[in-house]
Amino acid sequence: MKISELAQRLDVSPHTLRYYEKIGLIRDVDRAGGRRVYTENALNWMRFILRLKQTGMPLKKIQRYSDLRHKGDSTLSERKAMLLSHRQDLEENINQLQSHLVALDQKIEIYETLEKEYDALRAGIEKT
Known part of the structure; x- marks a missing residue:
């Protein structure tokens, strides 16, 4: 799905999604013709990020969690x-x-x- 579709489904702005990608919360974004393409996995991951944010977890901690997640099962x-x-x-x-x-x-x-x-x-x- 395109960035506008993901933003609409999550009720956030495309700018927020680009920012989250820039700071490493969203990784492995595919590109098709120079445009971002998001998977259902990205949608589910973003839902979790937003839930953590809504429950008051600071963005720095969410980034730490995301970094750990990216490192794998260890x-x-x-x-x-x-x-x-x-x-x-x-x-x-x-x-x-x-x-x-x-x-x-x-x-x-x-x-x-x-x-x-x-x-x-x-x-x-x-x-x-």
Whole structure:
């Protein structure tokens, strides 16, 4: 598929794909008539890169992971360790976000109680 097709399927710009190729995240891009041609493997790899990015992994770490992947099976343990570490970071972020959500829910409950009390007070004043 052409760069425009890949960009559309991934919802990124062609510029992003060219940049990722330039920094080594996308390798072994075929050329046909001077144009980039991407395979389904490239599509799947880019989906994974974007998922890592969306989960907060810094681009430098993604580059490191990509370099290790390119070196082959001798780096399996190191790649796994990187993903386990990132997973732990995500779990910590999720726990922190859940804590924030609980605090927000508690504050919302306070406002709902205050609104009911205010409405009841107003209704009482209007009756008199």
